[in-house]
Amino acid sequence: MTNPRITRPLIVGEVLFDCFPNRDVLGGAPLNVAWNLRGLGLDPLLITAVGDDDPGRAAIRAISDWGLDQSGVQIDQSHPTGRVDIKLDSGEPTYQFWDDVAFDHIVFPSDDIIDRDYGLLYHGSLAMRSPESMKTILEIRRRVKCPVFVDINIRQPFFNHSWIEPLLRDADHLKLNADELRLIVNTVQHNARTSVEKSFAKDNCDTWPDLCDKAQTLQKTFGVKTVWITYGERGAGCLRADGSFFHSDAPAVTKMADTVGAGDAFAAMTIQGILAGISPSDSLGRATVFAARVCGIHGATTMDLDFYSS
Numbered sequence: 001m002t003n004p005r006i007t008r009p010l011i012v013g014e015v016l017f018d019c020f021p022n023r024d025v026l027g028g029a030p031l032n033v034a035w036n037l038r039g040l041g042l043d044p045l046l047i048t049a050v051g052d053d054d055p056g057r058a059a060i061r062a063i064s065d066w067g068l069d070q071s072g073v074q075i076d077q078s079h080p081t082g083r084v085d086i087k088l089d090s091g092e093p094t095y096q097f098w099d100d101v102a103f104d105h106i107v108f109p110s111d112d113i114i115d116r117d118y119g120l121l122y123h124g125s126l127a128m129r130s131p132e133s134m135k136t137i138l139e140i141r142r143r144v145k146c147p148v149f150v151d152i153n154i155r156q157p158f159f160n161h162s163w164i165e166p167l168l169r170d171a172d173h174l175k176l177n178a179d180e181l182r183l184i185v186n187t188v189q190h191n192a193r194t195s196v197e198k199s200f201a202k203d204n205c206d207t208w209p210d211l212c213d214k215a216q217t218l219q220k221t222f223g224v225k226t227v228w229i230t231y232g233e234r235g236a237g238c239l240r241a242d243g244s245f246f247h248s249d250a251p252a253v254t255k256m257a258d259t260v261g262a263g264d265a266f267a268a269m270t271i272q273g274i275l276a277g278i279s280p281s282d283s284l285g286r287a288t289v290f291a292a293r294v295c296g297i298h299g300a301t302t303m304d305l306d307f308y309s310s
Helices: 029-039 054-065 131-143 161-168 178-189 208-222 262-276 280-294 305-309
Strands: 009-012 016-020 023-027 045-051 073-076 082-089 092-097 120-124 148-151 173-177 226-230 236-239 245-248
Touching: 009 029, 009 131, 023 029, 023 054, 029 045, 029 120, 029 262, 029 305, 045 054, 054 073, 120 131, 120 262, 131 161, 148 262, 161 178, 161 208, 173 178, 173 262, 178 208, 178 226, 208 226, 208 236, 208 245, 226 262, 226 280, 236 280, 245 280, 262 280
Parallel strands: 009 045, 009 120, 016 082, 045 073, 120 148, 148 173, 173 226
Antiparallel strands: 016 023, 082 092, 226 236, 236 245
C-alpha cells in the first residue's frame, strides 16, 4: 500500500467528527488529507489531539484500522474530541464548530517525531483559532526542513485577519478557493477594515485573470511561491512563482452526494503529485478529477481501497 519512493508528508491540525443529521463521520481537513494520502499509497504522519472520551477512542481505532501512524496523536485529558454539526442544503454544507476542544490544545511533539525526515509539511487554518495550537504549528514550521503546504479553510466565525501574515509568510504552496482568495486579498488591501461577511460574499464574478491578479498579490506580499485555487464548477488553477498559470476544467459529477471533503481531496492529490515530482499541470488535472469523485460519496473519505485505485 505504501510507496517507499516518496518521502512521507507531515500533517498537522484538527481531528473532529462531522455530525450530520443522520450520522457522525470522522473528519477535519488534516485528517481527511492524511486519510486520502494513505489511500493513495503514502505514509503520512498526523500530529493532532483527541479527547479521552468515546469519540476520541473511536477516532484512534479508525486511524489504526486505516493503517495511519498513531505516534503523533495526542490524548487530551481535559478537553473533548472536536465536533462540528453539519447541515446540508442541496448538497452544500454549513458548519457549526464546537469551541475549546482537544485540537485547540495540540502541544509540540517530541524530538523523535519532529526530527524525522519529511518531504512536505501540510497544515490548515482552522487549528490556528487557538493560541496554543497556533504556537505549536508555527514552531513546527520553524523546526522542519521541508516545503510548507498551507490549506486555507475559512469557517465562520473562526477567522482573524491577524492570522494571515503567519499563515502565508514564505509558504511554498498555498491552496484556497476563490471565495477565500477574495476575502484574504480584500482584507490585506483594506487593512482589515472590510468586514469578513462582505469580503466573503459568494458573488462568483471573478474571471481566472482576476484570480491570478489576486494570487499575485499574495505572492508579492507574503513570498508565497505556488498558489492552488479551486473554483467549484469552474475548475481549478495553479499560479507558480515564475508567473506561469495552469487551468483544469471541473469534471462532471455523475451522481452528486455532497461536496464535503472535496477541497481536502484536491489537496491530498496535489500533495501526492508534488512529492512524486509530477508537473503542476498534470497534478491539477488529477486533483480536480479526484475531488469530483469524492463528491460522489457521502462525507469526505472512505475505507474502500478500490476507490483510491480506480
